[in-house]
Amino acid sequence: MTTLPFCFALLAFAGDDPAQWPHWRGPAADGVALGAAPREWSDAQGVRWKVVVPGRGVSTPIVYGDALFLTTAVPTQPEAALAEEPAEEGRGRMSSGPPTEQSFELHCLERSTGATRWKAVARVATPHEGFHKSYGSFASASPVTDGQRVYVNFGSQGVYAYDFDGKLAWSFDPGVKLVMRNSFGEGLAPVLAGNVLVQVADQEQGSFAFALDKHTGKELWRVARDEPSTWATPLVTEVGGTLQVITAGTTQTRAYAPDSGKLLWQAPGVGVNAIPALVRAGELALVMSGYREAKIVALRLPRESPAAPDLGADALAWSATKGCAYTASPVLVDGLYYTVTDRGLISCFDAATGEAHYLEERLPRGSALKSSPIAAGEFLYVPTEAGEVHLIRLGPKYEVAGTNVLAEQVFVASPACAQGDLFLRSLTHLLCIGSDG
Numbered sequence: 425m426t427t428l429p430f431c432f433a434l435l436a437f438a439g440d441d442p443a444q445w446p447h448w449r450g451p452a453a454d455g456v457a458l459g460a461a462p463r464e465w466s467d468a469q470g471v472r473w474k475v476v477v478p479g480r481g482v483s484t485p486i487v488y489g490d491a492l493f494l495t496t497a498v499p500t501q502p503e504a505a506l507a508e509e510p511a512e513e514g515r516g517r518m519s520s521g522p523p524t525e526q527s528f529e530l531h532c533l534e535r536s537t538g539a540t541r542w543k544a545v546a547r548v549a550t551p552h553e554g555f556h557k558s559y560g561s562f563a564s565a566s567p568v569t570d571g572q573r574v575y576v577n578f579g580s581q582g583v584y585a586y587d588f589d590g591k592l593a594w595s596f597d598p599g600v601k602l603v604m605r606n607s608f609g610e611g612l613a614p615v616l617a618g619n620v621l622v623q624v625a626d627q628e629q630g631s632f633a634f635a636l637d638k639h640t641g642k643e644l645w646r647v648a649r650d651e652p653s654t655w656a657t658p659l660v661t662e663v664g665g666t667l668q669v670i671t672a673g674t675t676q677t678r679a680y681a682p683d684s685g686k687l688l689w690q691a692p693g694v695g696v697n698a699i700p701a702l703v704r705a706g707e708l709a710l711v712m713s714g715y716r717e718a719k720i721v722a723l724r725l726p727r728e729s730p731a732a733p734d735l736g737a738d739a740l741a742w743s744a745t746k747g748c749a750y751t752a753s754p755v756l757v758d759g760l761y762y763t764v765t766d767r768g769l770i771s772c773f774d775a776a777t778g779e780a781h782y783l784e785e786r787l788p789r790g791s792a793l794k795s796s797p798i799a800a801g802e803f804l805y806v807p808t809e810a811g812e813v814h815l816i817r818l819g820p821k822y823e824v825a826g827t828n829v830l831a832e833q834v835f836v837a838s839p840a841c842a843q844g845d846l847f848l849r850s851l852t853h854l855l856c857i858g859s860d861g
Contacts, residue, residue: 445840445847448484448566448613450798453659454703455755457841460801463815465828465857472858473538477849479529481563482611482794485849486574487842491541491588492533493574494849497526497562500548523551526562528578530586535842538856542590547581553603555610564611568621575621575638579610583623585641594641598634602627605653605697615669617660617682620644622669626654633671635682645685651675652696657753659702659709664727672698672711677723689730691723691739700796701753703761705775708741710761714750719743720763722778742778747771753796753838755804757818762804764797770806772820781820788814788827796838800846807835807848830855 441451442459449455462470479498486493501524527548532541551562565577573593576584580601585593602610604627614623621636626649634646649671656672660682668679668688674696679688695717703710708722722741747763755762761775768791769784787806791814795807803825804816811833817823830848837849846857 443487443489443843444571445485445487445842446569446571447615448486448568448838448840449657449701449753449796450841453615453657453701454757455753455796455798456757457798457800459841459844461803461805461841461844461846462857462859463803463826465830467831470828470857471830472845472856474853474855475533475538475540476852477531477854479527479563480561480851482561482836482849482851483563483566483613484838485840485847485854486567486569487535487840487847488569488571488588490535492535492847493567493569494531494533494854495563495565495567495576495578496529496531497578498529500525500527523554523562525550528563528581530567530574530576530584530590532574532588532590533854535845535856538854544584544586544590544592546576546578546584546592546595549581551580553601561611565613568614568616570616570638573638575614575616577612577614577623579612579625583614583621583636583641585621585638596636596641596643598623598625600625600627600630604628612655613657615658615660617667617669620682622658622660622680622682624649624654624658624671626651626673628652633680633685635685644683647680647685647687649673649678651693654698656698656711657701659704661704661709661725663725664729666729670702670709672700672702672713674698677702677709677711677721687733689726689733689735689739691735692721692737694719694721697750699751699753700749700763703754703756705756705759705761708775710754710756710775712748712754712763714748714765718748718750719745720748720761720773720778722775744773744778744780747773747780747783751794751796755797755799757799760818760820762797762799762816764793764806766793768792768808770804770816770822772822782822785822787816788824793835795835798839798841800841805839805841805846807839809834809836811835811850813839813848 481496694713
């Protein structure tokens with residue numbers, strides 16, 4: 425299995441080591457593991473360990489060596505949290521309702537056993553608005569690591585950097601209370617671009633992006649963005665010898681210089697509610713949204729600095745309006761671009777041309793999902809809300825290779841894979857699926 429050009433900033437420290445999953449979309453930020461994962465498991469066999477995760481979080485765990493990191497938000501008064509009233513009809517009709525005080529936490533576990541090494545409380549506060557009552561949390565943004573520190577974004581509650589012993593290196597207050605569409609909640613993951621940590625903070629009004637020195641937490645730049653709420657993790661990649669941070673948006677897809685925030689180029693956006701992460705396929709950036717104006721757009725990456733930053737429609741290599749995922753991020757492997765919709769329809773495109781090898785094939789068992797799939801070995805691993813993980817054989821032909829089910833588990837967070845182990849976070853537990861489990 426080979427991958428197309430990808431995120432050089434991540435590879436600078438991840439290399440080709442299968443023990444690492446430093447970013448929620450994997451070592452190259454394309455959803456591809458560096459090795460195989462188990463093929464069969466159930467409640468009776470294959471589960472190496474299973475631990476309860478306190479509080480609520482739908483962020484993906486990351487792995488570095490024998491350390492596993494995940495975020496969660498724990499109510500300080502659980503009884504009050506359970507008694508929360510449903511949201512009223514209106515702007516926040518899908519929101520969780522009035523928030524209660526939360527402890528915003530980063531946990532470090534032993535990868536091999538699931539034992540807790542330490543937990544760090546970043547902040548105790550009452551959020552100003554809620555989250556999507558079915559799929560959200562106050563800990564939805566996944567952390568990222570450079571192998572020395574772990575960087576955590578709790579949105580309006582701040583950005584934090586910890587060493588591998590749980591010591592706080594620095595914290596940063598963005599100075600805003602983000603107002604998200606329909607009170608769906610915050611959850612846009614930070615990205616590393618060399619020595620810079622870049623964070624997009626899109627909201628209903630007053631959106632912006634900013635960068636912090638990863639060593640000190642000092643703000644390096646902040647730029648306004650004419651965008652409503654988005655949740656799409658940016659793509660960090662090298663284009664023509666220059667590192668760029670490419671962001672999705674309703675109105676524009678934009679590329680920034682990570683050291684200065686300078687706008688390098690922009691091209692048409694993908695419509696309302698940009699959620700899936702961007703990926704790179706050769707000389708193309710693939711951007712997707714699956715809401716009302718559902719589309720996939722493949723944008724040509726300019727090899728040289730354009731005379732004017734607005735590339736317009738000339739940047740478009742191909743587009744599609746079917747097979748568009750609303751929530752789940754795509755997987756790119758061997759030149760094939762895989763998407764899965766919330767309703768469990770899977771598609772496979774030629775990443776270079778947009779040709780659909782198969783389009784909107786239905787997953788078994790009427791699956792519904794929010795989790796993003798990953799690729800490991802010969803298979804695509806697709807978790808669902810029903811505790812299932814479907815294995816789809818990689819390649820241009822649709823083939824279901826198997827389905828594994830864990831009782832009473834709801835998967836919203838995306839899986840991670842490191843050193844042959846598969847890590848599945850449900851709304852209540854974290855599980856390690858191992859070949860010797």
